[in-house]
Amino acid sequence: MPPIYTPTYRYNDPTLTAPTPGRALIEDIGLVESLPGIGPKTGGGHIGVPTAIGPLHTRFLRPHDGIETTLPNTDLRPWCTPFLVAGHAQNCFDLPARPGWNWLCWTVADHLAHDTATTRADTPLVIVPCGATKDPTPSKIPARHRYTGTYHRLGLRAAAALTGLNTTRILSARFGLMPLHQLVEPYNLRLGQPGAITADQLREQAADQGLLGHHNVVLLGGRDYTALAQQVWPHAHTPLAGTKGIGEQQQRLAAMAATGRPH
Incomplete structure (x- = not known):
């Protein structure tokens, strides 16, 4: 018999203030x-x-x-x-x-x-790459909690400053284009390895999520992830391009998180 599912969401506001729909x-x-x-x-x-x-x-x-x-x-x-x-x-x-x-x-x-x-037409779609360092929890957990590396966390902070939850995605080598809430199991896979996401699969996911024609796309990742995403969004902004290494990329991400503006 399957285990009983217990929802985790709670609403405990005594003022009964309505959350924003969407x-x-x-x-x-x-x-x-x-x-x-x-x-x-x-x-x-x-x-x-x-x-x-x-x-x-x-x-x-x-x-x-x-x-x-x-x-x-x-x-x-x-x-x-x-x-x-x-x-x-x-x-x-x-x-x-x-x-x-x-x-x-x-x-x-x-x-x-x-x-x-209610969303402005120029609200950017921000894509953050997954990370090699992951929460070891064996069961599925939301994507925004699965990846624990500094680079990824800085990317999420920058994305939060640039756009909203609806227009932030994590690009996973295994699962492709993921909303922050998507439940993710543990895995170990890199782009280019057998079973990794392809450009065609990514394009199909973008279409399914209504994001394929988004005109304002920001890619916050290194060369491999950026090159993959640019096959779907060739017009995307790449504010980490031209950096000399991960250290400089992390500095730019931190600056974006602080200012709310891409480099």
């Missing part, structure tokens, strides 16, 4: 569920961990049986139970009707549309 919130919550009447045999409430949120469909892993399922974003919504429970604890039983909480009734498609409407 893709980042869905990823933070880490669970989606199908609308009433949607899903095999269950009549809805089909719940799972999102593994890939695309522009039209979301793929999610069902924790109770390990099966992956794909449904249209119009048929899915984020798991809202933590917010409703917090409201009930404050004697609030009409939370969706309160200002800022109307997104409790939104689908995943609505959240993505909100991002499109």
Whole structure:
């Protein structure tokens, strides 16, 4: 019998301040569920961990049986139970009707549309390479916690200063283009080795994530990762180009993190 899955997301704000809706919130919550009447045999409430949120469909892993399922974003919504429970604890039983909480009734498609409407056209897509130094935790953990090396951590700090969670990706030699929340198992693989991500696979992932046509792309990596990503985004900015080594690259990353501007 599979182990019981225990969600980790908590909402404990006694002021009932509404979080900002959008893709980042869905990823933070880490669970989606199908609308009433949607899903095999269950009549809805089909719940799972999102593994890939695309522009039209979301793929999610069902924790109770390990099966992956794909449904249209119009048929899915984020798991809202933590917010409703917090409201009930404050004697609030009409939370969706309160200002800022109307997104409790939104689908995943609505959240993505909100991002499109509120994100500036020039918001950069920032891509940070993975790192050889990894958290040894044997189970899957979010990508942003798997890589622990100084270079990678500086890259994430620079990305946070340049853009938001929705437009930051980690480029993994094994898994390719990953949102920060994507669950990653331990591995040991370098670009160019058998089984490593290819430019064609990366291009397909970018298309699935609605990022293929992004016009403002910033690559925060060394030569090999930059060369791979430039096959997908040949117009990308490469602010670490021309450096003499890792030390100078780390200095530039630290400067970007401090100023919010690429070199």
